[in-house]
Amino acid sequence: EAYIFLRDALDFTTKQQKKLKGAAIRHVAGPELLEGVRQYALKEFGPMALSVLSHWGVACCEDIGHMVFNLIGAGIFGKTDEDSMDDFKAVYDFRDAFVKPFQPEPAVTGKKLSLGLPAPKAS
Template sequence: MKKPNYDDVIRDLIKEDPRFTAEAYGFVQEALAYTVKMLDRERALSRNISGPELLEGVRKYAIEEYGPLAKTVLNTWGLTRCEDIGDVVFHLVAKGILRKTEEDSPRDFANGYDFDTAFRKPFQQEPAKGKRKTPCHRIDTNT
């Protein structure tokens, strides 16, 4: 029997769970590769990444790639909370695209971080502190 190609698998996943787009699946896989590189794994035999590690990699990768639009982009693809990332991961596991250990669980992605805080706060400006020491004066330029 012929092994289904990647695009067919992703199309099937979208039919099974239409919350997520093809871009969501691709992004999670890219974020996983980014996380592996970010953690600089020396565990040659075990390259398993925990749920919390992947969530941190997703956060950093999304901010690096999309800047202040990261949350908007992820939301457009159906990724609105950490549990969604876990769902995408375990959909990919179910189709044999990713692997998991016995200890890995969708619960690993629960209560990871708030998307607003994670993706918007890095770009919010801090309010000015203190008062001006000199008042602003209007300068008359007609003299």
């Protein structure tokens, strides 16, 4: 399932890039694919994204890189001479990428809530 998800994430990424750049995308670099994986996982799985990826044994960007290079080795994904596993090293932290978007904003402290009411009169 993880490999099917990765293929779908690549399709999602190329469609997103085509919308932005307006032309057919010939190649997606590692960091671009990782950003597409992040966006697609959040879209598909919402707050469960980290749990789903963990269930598949995908715990960091390097794991996605290994999957990509397995697909390259199988002839399913293409590769340029510039592509390497280094492209997938510590691009983002999974907890920051998949948990933080769903955490509530911290309460603002030290500020008084203004309701637009006049201040009370001193007695």
